[in-house]
Amino acid sequence: MTNDSWGQARNDLIKAVGKNNFVTWIEPLRLIGLEGGIARFEAPTKFMRDWVSRNFAEQIRTHLSLAGKAVDRIEFLVASTRPVPIAQIADRPTRTRTALAAARVADEPELPGAPLDSRFTFDTFVVGKPNELAHAAARRVAEGGPTTFNPLFLYGGVGLGKTHLMHAIAHELRTRRPELRVLYLSAEQFMYRFIQALREKQVMDFKEMFRAVDVLMVDDVQFIAGKDSTQEEFFHTFNALVDQNKQIVISADRAPGEIKDLEERIKSRLQCGLVVDLHPTDYELRLGILQQKAEAYRAQHGNLKMADGILEFLAHRITTNVRVLEGALTRLFAFASLVGREITLDLAQDCLADILRASERKITIEEIQRKVAEHYNIRLSDMIGPKRVRTIARPRQIAMYLAKNMTTRSLPEIGRRFGGRDHTTIMHGVRKIEELKASDNQLDEDLKLLRRLLEA
Numbered sequence: 340m341t342n343d344s345w346g347q348a349r350n351d352l353i354k355a356v357g358k359n360n361f362v363t364w365i366e367p368l369r370l371i372g373l374e375g376g377i378a379r380f381e382a383p384t385k386f387m388r389d390w391v392s393r394n395f396a397e398q399i400r401t402h403l404s405l406a407g408k409a410v411d412r413i414e415f416l417v418a419s420t421r422p423v424p425i426a427q428i429a430d431r432p433t434r435t436r437t438a439l440a441a442a443r444v445a446d447e448p449e450l451p452g453a454p455l456d457s458r459f460t461f462d463t464f465v466v467g468k469p470n471e472l473a474h475a476a477a478r479r480v481a482e483g484g485p486t487t488f489n490p491l492f493l494y495g496g497v498g499l500g501k502t503h504l505m506h507a508i509a510h511e512l513r514t515r516r517p518e519l520r521v522l523y524l525s526a527e528q529f530m531y532r533f534i535q536a537l538r539e540k541q542v543m544d545f546k547e548m549f550r551a552v553d554v555l556m557v558d559d560v561q562f563i564a565g566k567d568s569t570q571e572e573f574f575h576t577f578n579a580l581v582d583q584n585k586q587i588v589i590s591a592d593r594a595p596g597e598i599k600d601l602e603e604r605i606k607s608r609l610q611c612g613l614v615v616d617l618h619p620t621d622y623e624l625r626l627g628i629l630q631q632k633a634e635a636y637r638a639q640h641g642n643l644k645m646a647d648g649i650l651e652f653l654a655h656r657i658t659t660n661v662r663v664l665e666g667a668l669t670r671l672f673a674f675a676s677l678v679g680r681e682i683t684l685d686l687a688q689d690c691l692a693d694i695l696r697a698s699e700r701k702i703t704i705e706e707i708q709r710k711v712a713e714h715y716n717i718r719l720s721d722m723i724g725p726k727r728v729r730t731i732a733r734p735r736q737i738a739m740y741l742a743k744n745m746t747t748r749s750l751p752e753i754g755r756r757f758g759g760r761d762h763t764t765i766m767h768g769v770r771k772i773e774e775l776k777a778s779d780n781q782l783d784e785d786l787k788l789l790r791r792l793l794e795a
């Protein structure tokens with residue numbers, strides 16, 4: 340009779356809560372007792388138990404009653420004895436933090452995070468104007484104090500130090516607050532974990548694990564754009580953690596609003612905290628990084644003979660990104676130590692010829708026109724055509740502005756490439772964008788993005 344009532348109630352619940360909810364939340368429940376007006380269910384995980392009891396208990400009670408079993412109360416238990424969640428461990432007053440951390444390791448399953456690079460710490464991160472805000476925000480999060488902004492969203496072009504900063508936060512938190520469960524992984528790994536959980540029918544474990552962390556860091560979040568179910572899951576994980584006041588740190592190659600095919604609700608959630616841009620490096624920062632790397636090399640390998648002005652030369656010539664800069668220095672040191680020679684300007688030019696050539700790459704007006712047309716979804720031919728409607732004229736002016744600022748072409752030359760326009764038209768376009776840029780945030784963001792895309 341008990342099972343009949345539950346069978347009947349289950350059938351009705353499919354209609355009441357919808358098939359998806361039913362399959363996810365109700366179907367895995369096991370009725371283990373129904374007496375004295377109390378229905379007892381077993382849920383496979385703690386997370387599921389909490390969720391079902393918060394969201395579906397009343398409906399289950401109603402439908403059991405409708406199926407002929409008067410129920411006053413419902414109790415949900417967790418099926419197996421599962422590891423003690425960190426929140427409960429942390430509540431125990433007599434344990435020290437280190438003991439808590441040790442208990443955590445013993446009690447809890449390993450978090451599915453990516454390994455941290457031991458070199459990526461705050462000590463090895465060189466701070467300059469372009470990254471000072473990102474660095475300060477990362478430092479604040481790494482203190483592990485109360486959440487002041489959530490999420491911290493770090494974005495910037497390739498190789499500008501996003502991953503380095505995220506690892507630095509994780510290292511610091513592990514030292515300062517070993518009792519916290521810090522999970523760092525790439526968005527790609529998040530997706531693979533999720534797919535694996537789907538395949539192995541372990542979605543509940545997946546949810547529970549991600550919702551039990553204290554600090555979640557997801558690198559390269561642009562990766563999940565266009566991947567619908569991963570986005571959906573990410574959104575729920577994100578919300579659940581924010582609701583519990585858990586810190587989230589996200590990185591991407593562009594601002595949330597600029598990530599194509601990312602759901603609007605996710606974009607807006609990502610913008611709720613602090614969004615910080617890692618700007619392209621300037622000369623001083625590049626030189627600072629090179630000096631630090633050279634010092635680190637000396638400390639490890641002993642003295643290094645290097646003529647004056649080499650680091651300055653590299654900082655001046657290699658402007659692409661820090662990864663390339665580092666690679667150049669490493670190659671130079673390796674080469675010099677192999678041939679046993681002092682590093683001179685000639686040797687540097689010789690050994691790094693390809694990198695220096697690549698850094699010299701000139702951006703053409705055609706490339707700018709193509710990228711801008713693509714970005715604003717207009718035809719390339721409209722860049723040079725006569726149409727004056729705002730939706731075409733504005734992107735055209737943006738392309739003129741970028742052509743003026745990113746190439747060495749003169750105004751008349753630019754005019755010729757824009758369908759033979761007069762240089763005064765180009766000047767007007769450039770000024771217009773300069774003016775708008777100061778007051779229109781969206782436009783400013785668009786310009787930064789286009790610059791990054793063109794420089795990549």
Ligand SMILES: Nc1ncnc2c1ncn2[C@@H]1O[C@H](COP(=O)(O)OP(=O)(O)OP(=O)(O)O)[C@@H](O)[C@H]1O
Nearest residue numbers: 463464465496497498499500501502503628661662
């Ligand atoms: N300010 C900095 N000080 C010291 N090293 C830096 C700095 N910025 C970047 N680097 C170094 O440059 C390399 C690339 O940095 P990182 O991997 O963090 O870049 P990223 O922004 O995550 O790039 P991607 O978009 O490719 O993921 C790393 O070796 C990192 O240590």
